Amino acid sequence: MSYPAATFSGMTNTVQSLSYLAPSALLDGGLQLQTAGGVAQRAATANPRFFTGFLTTPAAAAAGLLAVAEVARTRYFQPLSPASLDPVVTGSRDRLRFESFSGCCGVYARLDVLPAGLDGDIVDHGTTNVDVNTPLRQALQRLVGADPLHVSVGPDDLTVSTMEGAVVEKKVPLPSRWLRGFAEVQVIASAFDPRAELSAADATAFLRRLPAGGDRSVLWAVPAGRSLRLTSRPVPGAVCLPGPGRLAALRPVLRFAKHLRVYGPPVTAGSGPVSSTWELDTGELRLSLTLSPQPSRGFSGEGAVLAALAGEDVTDDAELIGTLLAWDPTVDVDALAEQAAMPAARVRAALTQLGTAGQVGFDVSEAAYFHRVLPYDAQRAERHNPRLVGARALLETGAVTLDDTGATVRSGDEVYRVRVADGALHCTCPWWAKYRGGRGPCKHALATELARAAAPAVAR
């Protein structure tokens, strides 16, 4: 796989350089979104072109696009990395998806422009960066009116022919934790179920009652009547709402929405904080925000993919499944299983593996994976996950001693005990004690898993 317009230097902090043929702009001729980098199916190009046609609900689409761009510009928690990246757009068979990640890695935003929201031709399929600049944001903010708005994603012929030389160069640092976050979020979201659906009026009232901006508390929301009620402790059926101020990006789109839907993993009375997805649906568009379990936690450190990465056996499956993905709006696991002649469970494992490379995303409202290829080397970033690197180092130094009930891991002067409980590996290290599996395995558990995977082979 090649990354035409992206160059990398250094290991942890790569710099991505993007060449747009022109700045994106909202002009008399409509909205022109410029692209750079990434992958297109039909033509290998540095500036892919996916769509030309009309947005049926321009004001709502503009508000949604601004929300996605706003998340990309925002750091909801102490800034650690100076990432300010352009959103990513995926053109699949019948829809456009704009995705972004906040600078703190704690919020993932996606705007899906559904078939009803588009009136035009999908020219090509693929994923690329889309330029969002200040004048464009200001123009989108000023956009009024309900008449369909012409939009082109990718350079039109005119741009290509006349804008030669007027290239917009953007260089942005591409921290690996940001990329890891992108890979983690779909694995986490794939465990979500729908928890509540609110009407627009109830959603407005609910969001208005939330604590203001900087509040970093972890709250829970339980369905009560037609709306949601905030509570301080998890109960079955509740959705976690960590750092409620982070939902602010939904507000501009709220007045266009028909429903607010909320998704989250199953929880019990003793659950720790978990992620959740908050999705506004206007009928033509869906804007969703996925929140990390705590404002201080970025998705990058969640470690949900680590188990998948530690096992090498699914890599071959993943390669096979990867070739079968065809930019469908949703991935049909059963159909893939039939095509690839492998059980559905293995297909799902392969999809998870593909997710770690950013090759699939997860759409909670369709409860399905969708095909996209992040225009960055996300897989590389995941392979350099600090915990995984640490685990491999432990294994190489022979720190892991396996026994019947688990393993003893010696790391420097410290001794950790890893034990098997309920099919999972538990550890006595402070990190495990703090999150208790809520943030993936610790490096001792990972090392043990690697050792256990290697052990039978040695025995044989």
Added chain:
Amino acid sequence: MSLFGPRRSGPIDWPALQTMLQKGNFAATVDALRDLDEPQRAELGKELVALRRDAGTWFNEQQATAYAVAAVGCASTAAKAVTVITRHGWPWSSIRTQPVLRAAADRGAPWLGELATRMADKLPRDAGFFPWRFTSDLLLAAGVPAPTGERFVDGWLLSVQASRRERTVLDAMRDSPFTDTLLPVAFERDGIAAAGGTYDQATGKWQTTPDILLAVATLTEEGRFPRADALDRCLDALLGSRPTAVLHAFVRFHDALAPTGSEIAERVTIYLKLLADAAGSVATMAQKVLKAADAAGALELESLLDASRTVLARSEKGLIKAQLIWLEKLAKRLPARAAEIAEVVAVATDHPDVQSRDRAAAFLARHGTPTTPAGPQVAAPVPDLLTAAVVADMPDPITSPDELAEEIAVLDQADWETVPFERVLAALVRMHAADPVGLRAAIAPVMQRAGNRIGNSWWAGDAHRHAGALLTAALNKAAGLPFVLDGAARLLRGTPADVQLSNSYAKLHGVLMLRIAEIVVRLSTEPVPALVATPTQVNGLLDPAALVERLARAEREGWQPWKRDLRQALYRLPADVDPATLRQARTLRSDAGRTLVEWLEAGGVGTPDVRVVRVHRQHAERGRYLDWLPESRFYAASTPARSGLDPYWLTELTPPAVVNADHGSHSWAALWPAVLPTQREVVAACLLPLIAGSADLDSSRGDARLLPLLAEVTGPVGPATLTAVAYGLAASQADERIAALDALMALAALSPATSPAHTSVPVSPGVSGVSGSPSVRGTLTPHAAAGASPSHAAAGAFASSVAPGGSASPASPTAPGAAVSLADTGATDALNAPGAAFSSTAQGAAFSPTALDASGSPAAAGAVVSLGGVGGADGDGGSGGFDGRELGAQLARMVGTKLIVLSRAVAQLEDAARIAPAMTWQVAAGALGELLPAEHAKPAAGPVITPPAPAITPAGPMTRVAARIARAAANGGVAGASAGGAKEATDGKSHVTPRGLPDLLTLASTAAAASGSRGEVPGLAELAARKGSTRLVVEAKRLHRTLNPG
């Protein structure tokens, strides 16, 4: 190479240069480099670039400057020079510019401009002014255009505010060489809205102004910045999702620009967008501007109506009101279009805010459109959706030493909770008896890592530290590590004052400490195979049958349960025990068995009498700052039941003489409820000071998050619990208020009092009658006369008292009664040993609640005013269930005395109304019953105020209190020593309506309508009959209508 040595003859070599750099000798470095040729510089440069920075090295100003000089003098390219500079001190050490420029000039380096531009890219976020100044000096010296990156712009915005004493921001911006280049970009940065503060002598307040933006407005006026540009950028900023403070600043900027009619006319679509979409304050500004434009005829009706549709669906009541008034005027002006306008206004008829609905309906009525009465009046009553807290059984015990090791590691990391704590204690004792070697091997590594952190944090109070140290000692002992036996042994020997609890409310903490101390001491000397106090439910309750079985096992196996462990087990037994279990217990023959039977037959602790009293802050002494403490606070007092057994005297609680604040971590407090899980009121009394802190202390978070635990333990719901919930509902942090709401719902679910059947409340015959006392249901009559009414237990238990003010008080405000010690009479095993632990030894400054009780009425001479009634909890056989009206009444009392903010609690109750309208109506009615009569209280008569009860000659400590009060009064210190209500009545000050009272009335209407409740509220009819259209009266009328339909 000595400092005073001979001048060097040859060119400087690398080691010599390095020494200069390390010494920070920048002037010498400039000199040394001056005459070098390029190859010599290149050679030094190679070494310099290769130099790594050791982690942990810090550079002072001189060193950083020296390195920068060397970088400019030796590096071969700008990029390499940047590497050297950023590696050695940049940006946190400020670098002097002159030597660096000098070195650059000496060398004639052509890339100074590039260097400066690259440094501008490297500017850190939040680094402050100095690195920016160095960069800008380089830029100006090199004469290159200013970079417009956001970091450089941010630094520039900081720089124009620097040294504000010497020159104004405006002057700084006039003079800055960057203004023309950077100002257009700066509108994108939030830093442009930075506020400067000035002290206003007249008002004595700090005024903040957006200095930079106001300076920009002046520059615009002067023609330095294009006016149209300034206005457009301002509007762009207002459209964007910027922080509220930034938006406020831009609104002021907009006002300062004062756009003309034609400028506005050109931008009408943007203002309409602002009106529809922008933040509240911005929309209000746009509304004003557009109204003016409309008056000038620059606004088309169609576009205004389009925007109005969105505006009328917004949540800001003020904005909607103004919009409706505007549309009303329009409809009058353009009668032909009135129907069109009315169609838009109809949008607001199903607005969540009832006032907006009313206004819209009134509009439609005036303009001839038939309206369908919207709102909840037509809806069928909604039943309350309350679910009681589900108390789960304890999870299975820990099975392996490895699991125990993991759980200990968790204690080190997670919040303190009963379940993991009890499981660890149980497993520790059990495994130490069964397999000490395996246990030691498993937990030693964890204990080595944890050190002494477990249960201990640097911000913890002393009591918490002691408990943490005891637990660490117990675990270290089991782990075979060095441990401290001393503290535990002394504690068990029972020398008084060995364990200092900060106050009597920490008694439950003392029980935990004794139990851990017992483990430390007896773990190896008298090992037992199991603890007997481990609860069977997560709230701390212990199934009596399980305890009987545990004691039977001890008899079979021939061991004695530990004494403190057994005591804790007894405190955890529920009040009701079935006869079969009691029969089973009577078959036990051991001492422990007999103790159990004795306990069960006596009915355990019994029902103590708990009441709340209001305690005041000590008057400030010289040199002592006490203003951070609340002016007064409710504490709970508890008197043990006469018949009950209470070896630790846990149910005897004495309020402090003056308000104190127990600071530090309360992490262990989460374990307290499970120490005494059958006595909700006593637990609430102990937690009350911590919970109050979340509402009445600005500086610290309290612990209202513990409130849901109160709903999980058992026992009557009384004044202490209700006061705790009331404080929690008004907590300053949102998550704590939400926890309070959780507790409220769970408590309400316990009680039959809030079921719909009870919502139609019989009205007291004495409403606004007898002695003018406000009364709801005739049970709340807040003065001594209520003793005669058939009140239930809780009603009488709210007492308010006043602590002595004045500096005469000998007690320290932070440690009155601090010497509460627990002495355990080690020699005596009887449960009710005379010198048993936890009796309060520091009653000197405190008055005794027992005395209050004995006197028949909580009153005293002088300034002590009774707001509460009388009656012991034992008296009327009250159900002990939750009473929403009682909670409301207590909320109202706390609002009336300004202890809490009403509007916070109302916002929380609005949430409650959606789920449990009937319960919410009860609470609101209770509060209104207290608050509304005060609205009629003209200086002449204060019906809410109880006339001071006849002076009783109090006994014991009361005498001292009364005497001090009298002294304080004589000294003129009476102002602080009168209850809030009394103050209004006695000194004739005008009454101030609490903020949030109209909202409370609205809430009451909503809740009453939703639940189909009827009834009367004292003072409501009079208020509703008033003339005028203030919000208070309008809302009173609405509630009156709701309660008396037709």
